[in-house]
Structure formats: structure tokens, C-alpha cells
Amino acid sequence: MDELLKKQLQITACKVRMGIIEGVYNAKSGHPGGSLSIADTLTYLYFAKMNVYPDNPKLPERDRFVLSKGHTAPALYSVLANRGFFPVDELKTLRHIGARLQGHPDMKHIPGVDMSTGSLGQGISAACGMALSAKLSSDTYKVYAILGDGEIEEGQVWEAAMFAAHNKLDNLVAVVDNNGLQIDGKISDVCSPYPITDKFAAFGWHVITMDAHDFDSIEKAFNEAETVVNQPVVIVQTSTKGKGVSFMENQVSWHGTAPNAEQYEQAMSELRAQLAELEAN
Amino acid sequence: MADLVKKATRESYGEALAELGDKYENLYVLDADLAGATKTGIFKKKFPDRHIDCGIAEANMMGIAAGLSTTGKIPFASSFAMFAAGRAYEIVRNSIGYPHLNVKIGATHAGISVGEDGASHQCNEDIALMRTIPGMTVINPADDVEARAAVEAAILHDGPVYIRFGRLAVPIFHDKTTYKFEIGKGEQLTDGSDVTIIATGLMVYEAIKAAEELKNDGISARVINIHTIKPLDKELVVKAAKETGLIVTAEEHSIIGGLGSAVCDAVCEECPVKVVKIGVNDVFGHSGPAADLLKEFGLCSENIVATVKKALAEK
Numbered sequence: 012m013d014e015l016l017k018k019q020l021q022i023t024a025c026k027v028r029m030g031i032i033e034g035v036y037n038a039k040s041g042h043p044g045g046s047l048s049i050a051d052t053l054t055y056l057y058f059a060k061m062n063v064y065p066d067n068p069k070l071p072e073r074d075r076f077v078l079s080k081g082h083t084a085p086a087l088y089s090v091l092a093n094r095g096f097f098p099v100d101e102l103k104t105l106r107h108i109g110a111r112l113q114g115h116p117d118m119k120h121i122p123g124v125d126m127s128t129g130s131l132g133q134g135i136s137a138a139c140g141m142a143l144s145a146k147l148s149s150d151t152y153k154v155y156a157i158l159g160d161g162e163i164e165e166g167q168v169w170e171a172a173m174f175a176a177h178n179k180l181d182n183l184v185a186v187v188d189n190n191g192l193q194i195d196g197k198i199s200d201v202c203s204p205y206p207i208t209d210k211f212a213a214f215g216w217h218v219i220t221m222d223a224h225d226f227d228s229i230e231k232a233f234n235e236a237e238t239v240v241n242q243p244v245v246i247v248q249t250s251t252k253g254k255g256v257s258f259m260e261n262q263v264s265w266h267g268t269a270p271n272a273e274q275y276e277q278a279m280s281e282l283r284a285q286l287a288e289l290e291a292n
Numbered sequence: 293m294a295d296l297v298k299k300a301t302r303e304s305y306g307e308a309l310a311e312l313g314d315k316y317e318n319l320y321v322l323d324a325d326l327a328g329a330t331k332t333g334i335f336k337k338k339f340p341d342r343h344i345d346c347g348i349a350e351a352n353m354m355g356i357a358a359g360l361s362t363t364g365k366i367p368f369a370s371s372f373a374m375f376a377a378g379r380a381y382e383i384v385r386n387s388i389g390y391p392h393l394n395v396k397i398g399a400t401h402a403g404i405s406v407g408e409d410g411a412s413h414q415c416n417e418d419i420a421l422m423r424t425i426p427g428m429t430v431i432n433p434a435d436d437v438e439a440r441a442a443v444e445a446a447i448l449h450d451g452p453v454y455i456r457f458g459r460l461a462v463p464i465f466h467d468k469t470t471y472k473f474e475i476g477k478g479e480q481l482t483d484g485s486d487v488t489i490i491a492t493g494l495m496v497y498e499a500i501k502a503a504e505e506l507k508n509d510g511i512s513a514r515v516i517n518i519h520t521i522k523p524l525d526k527e528l529v530v531k532a533a534k535e536t537g538l539i540v541t542a543e544e545h546s547i548i549g550g551l552g553s554a555v556c557d558a559v560c561e562e563c564p565v566k567v568v569k570i571g572v573n574d575v576f577g578h579s580g581p582a583a584d585l586l587k588e589f590g591l592c593s594e595n596i597v598a599t600v601k602k603a604l605a606e607k
Contacts, residue, residue, distance in 0.1 A: 071363070118391050126362065127391040133383055136352045140359015143344065167383070170352035
């Protein structure tokens with residue numbers, strides 16, 4: 012990846028992480044761990060990959076994004092705000108009464124949200140429907156979706172996986188965020204969905220793996236995805252839950268817990284330091 | 293009464309889709325391996341490129357329909373009521389209802405008249421399930437003419453619509469040349485002053501027959517067809533409550549949560565009168581010929597007549 016672009020994306024991703032912490036802290040609830048693990052991928056998609064139009068969010072030719080792991084809405088909201096869909100300051104209203112920023116993505120009220128999600132396993136089906144629609148009408152937009160690794164324990168995901176392969180939805184790229192943790196513990200202990208790559212391959216998908224926190228790896232994966240024809244693509248990303256905030260990393264307890272004032276200060280100070288370092292070099 | 297031509301509303305559904313496919317180019321039909329039974333195969337034959345078979349995966353089918361609708365297409369997701377409303381309930385609620393997407397659900401084989409397949413396939417709970425979803429329109433047509441009209445009305449309506457169709461051939465009593473269908477508007481079929489029979493689906497014709505028989509016994513029964521259970525035509529129902537003082541509801545559905553409950557909700561607020569509900573009495577069905585099951589479960593004009601007489605005696 013171009014070094015300048017990489018630096019810009021790293022800076023943006025750091026701001027996206029700050030927005031996640033800001034939102035969850037002000038909401039006094041929400042899901043920071045899985046939001047932080049997808050921050051880099053979302054930043055890449057919205058700042059380097061997808062055709063999106065913040066001033067005209069529903070433009071028919073836009074690329075679509077579905078956050079199938081809808082509980083990590085703080086990440087989606089932060090990336091949308093940083094991309095200009097709505098003010099960054101609005102992130103502080105997350106989950107507040109009267110706010111647009113609902114606990115889970117709400118397509119009816121939040122600019123840039125292409126599908127309402129939150130109940131796991133459902134977003135991927137809607138993404139398949141959008142991709143199928145493009146095929147039926149010879150539209151050229153692409154559809155991206157992010158699923159959790161715990162989420163793929165839902166049976167509907169595999170109904171959708173079968174459907175996407177059967178219908179040769181090569182305009183669909185699904186990312187599985189393999190941070191290894193779900194609410195009740197390690198995914199390998201709760202009800203293991205492993206081997207994830209083999210399962211998708213067996214369902215007829217083109218499988219790519221990537222490091223979720225390395226923009227070179229991310230770019231390579233999404234570029235490869237574009238070369239695939241007649242098959243849907245899944246990118247299984249190895250990620251760190253809580254990435255970027257030291258005390259949240261790889262801690263299942265940060266799946267759905269908001270930081271208190273002290274923890275908020277620590278998290279923000281770590282992220283500010285990361286940002287300063289990136290901007291200094 | 294003269295013998296009327298009979299047709300199952302599932303056939304009306306499939307034929308209407310095929311007819312309307314020319315007029316509405318953004319109409320798409322989804323199935324879950326039941327195109328033959330839901331009669332959407334008729335549409336598939338005419339518009340193979342606009343028919344999507346999702347396989348035996350109703351949850352995913354509802355999500356596919358949701359995704360299609362976000363791009364301006366109008367999908368009819370079709371399956372048996374048991375699977376469309378039952379199995380896929382939460383997907384309908386969260387992926388279609390919550391974002392108020394323009395998805396139409398064509399649910400066939402509703403009620404006990406599924407017959408021989410038995411209780412596992414006799415969905416007597418779908419109206420209850422669907423009417424709890426905010427913004428969901430719930431329609432239960434009574435015959436071929438009404439079913440066809442309902443399909444086009446659903447296409448023209450912006451928002452999610454659940455339409456319930458039957459497997460059993462039922463008399464066509466509406467005149468297609470004059471019938472006007474409007475979502476949310478009930479149809480008063482006969483005037484009457486002693487009692488109002490409010491019916492839906494295949495029970496409407498049974499109510500008409502019951503009213504004729506009651507007339508022979510000097511009882512004046514008003515018959516109202518409520519094809520749209522949600523939004524309910526409260527005005528018509530409350531007017532009937534005020535003017536006749538007694539309501540008997542009749543539906544091929546559980547007495548819990550269906551038409552009878554919707555009518556009770558309306559009258560208890562605005563004009564509390566006695567409401568007697570005829571429906572499936574909180575039990576599962578079983579296998580048997582549809583006509584025999586309808587009689588056994590009291591979903592027939594004879595039971596309406598008896599219920600009305602009993603209620604009037606207690607009035």
C-alpha cells in the first residue's frame with residue numbers, strides 16, 4: 012500500500028477508535044471490544060474502497076455495507092461520522108433518548124446505514140438480497156458485510172452462505188471478524204465454529220485471510236476479492252478484540268461493557284498518544 | 293343459495309402475481325421450495341428471471357426479500373403460513389418490520405384447512421404473530437376476487453404486508469366486476485340489527501350462510517367481512533357494536549390474538565358489548581379432510597348459527 016495512504020488510514024482509524032470510546036462512554040453501555048476489532052477494516056472500506064456519498068447517502072449506485080454484527084454499531088457510527096455522514100460530536104448521543112444513534116444500526120434514521128441489524132445472522136441475508144438485486148438489474152455496485160465469528164454460530168448465516176454461492180454473488184464480500192471471543196468466552200469453548208475458512212470453502216465461497224490490523228494485508232485481501240468471479244468472497248480476518256486500548260485487548264469482559272470515567276481517560280489518553288505518534292512521523 | 297364456483301385463494305395468489313407481473317416490472321417472487329404448492333410456480337413459468345427459489349430456508353428468504361426491497365424491488369416472499377409467519381417470525385420482525393421495508397409476504401396453507409398434513413402444518417397463530425409487529429398490514433382474503441385485489445393493493449401499499457391464503461377451494465361470492473378492495477376498510481355484506489357476525493377469510497362465506505339461516509328464524513344478523521385485520525376498520529366494528537349490541541367473530545385461526553381479539557380490542561375501548569369468538573380454541577389440529585376438520589372445529593355456518601342463538605338467548 013502507498014505509504015502516505017497507509018499513514019492517513021492509520022490516523023483515521025485512530026480517530027475512529029476515539030469515536031467508539033467516546034460513544035460507548037457517553038452511552039454508559041455498548042460494545043467496545045468488537046467495535047475496536049473492526050475499526051481498521053471499516054476505515055479501509057469507507058476511506059479507501061467503497062463508493063459512498065456522504066452528501067447523498069442513498070444514491071442508488073453507491074456500494075452497500077451491512078454490519079451483520081450489529082452490536083458493534085459504535086464502530087460503524089464512528090466511521091460514518093468521520094467520513095462526513097453526520098457530525099462527529101453526535102457520537103456522544105449514542106443510545107440516548109431522542110438520539111438517532113440507536114443501540115444497533117437503524118437504517119430509517121441514521122444517514123449512511125444501509126440495513127438495520129442487531130439480531131445476529133440476519134444482516135448477511137439482507138446483504139445477499141442487495142447483491143442479488145444488483146445482479147438482477149445489471150447494476151455494478153458492490154456489497155460488503157461484516158459478521159462476527161460468534162455470529163456464524165447462527166444457522167441463518169449458513170442458509171445465506173448456501174444462497175450466495177448458488178447464485179454466484181461475486182459482487183458480495185463478507186468479512187468474518189475472527190477475534191476469537193464471544194460474550195460467554197472463547198468461541199472455541201462456547202460452541203466452536205472452527206474451522207471457519209474450510210466451512211466457507213465447502214459452501215462454495217472464495218476464501219481469503221487477512222490481518223485485520225495491517226493495512227497492507229487489508230488492501231491485498233480486498234484487491235484479491237475484486238478478481239474473483241462467479242463466487243462470493245469471504246475474508247476471514249484475524250483480529251484483536253479491544254484493539255488499540257491496552258486494557259481492553261483480548262479481554263472478553265470488554266465485549267459489552269462501557270468504561271468508567273477513569274478507564275475512559277486512560278483509553279483516550281492511549282489513543283491520543285497513538286495519534287500524536289502517527290501524526291509526528 | 294346458488295352453487296358458486298370454488299377456488300383456493302392460493303391459486304388466486306399465483307394467478308394474480310402472474311397477471312400483475314406485466315404491469316409491475318419491479319415485482320419479484322421468492323419461494324422456499326414450495327412454488328408448486330404456493331402456486332407461485334404460475335408466476336415462475338411466465339417470469340423465470342424474476343422468480344428466486346431460496347430453497348428450504350425461510351429465515352434467509354425473508355432476509356433476501358428485505359435486501360431486495362432496499363433497492364426498490366417489490367418482493368413477494370412465499371411459503372406456508374407456518375414457516376413464513378412462524379419459523380421466520382423474528383426475521384420478519386427485525387429485518388422487515390423494524391426498518392418498515394416494502395416486503396410482501398404471501399403465506400399460503402394457513403389455518404386448519406391444510407387438512408391431511410396435520411397439526412405441524414396447520415398454522416392457526418399467524419395472524420396473532422403478524423399483527424403484533426408495528427407497521428405490519430395483515431390481510432386475510434375471503435375468496436378469489438378479494439385475494440386478487442389484495443395482491444395488487446399490497447403492491448401499491450408502501451410498507452410490509454402479510455397476506456394469508458388458503459389451500460382449500462372456497463366459494464367465489466364477490467362479483468369481480470363491481471368489487472372494490474381497500475386496505476383497512478371492512479365490507480358490510482348484509483344489514484342486521486340483532487347481532488353482528490364479523491368474519492374473515494373462508495369464514496366469511498360461512499357467515500353469509502349463517503345469516504340467511506338465522507333470517508329464516510326471524511333473527512336479523514349483520515355480516516361484516518374484515519379482510520384487513522390490521523389496520524382494523526374500527527369505525528365499522530364500533531358502529532356494529534353500537535347498533536346491534538352483540539358481536540360474534542368467526543375465523544379459521546386461534547381465538548387468541550386473531551380477528552376476535554382485534555375486535556375485542558376495538559370495542560372494549562369504544563363500545564363494550566359482548567363478543568363471542570368462534571375459532572380454534574387454543575388446541576392443535578390434526579390430520580383429516582379439510583371439510584371434515586372445519587366442521588369438527590366448529591368453523592362452519594352451523595356453529596355460527598348455534599353460537600348466535602345461544603348468545604342472543606343470554607343477551
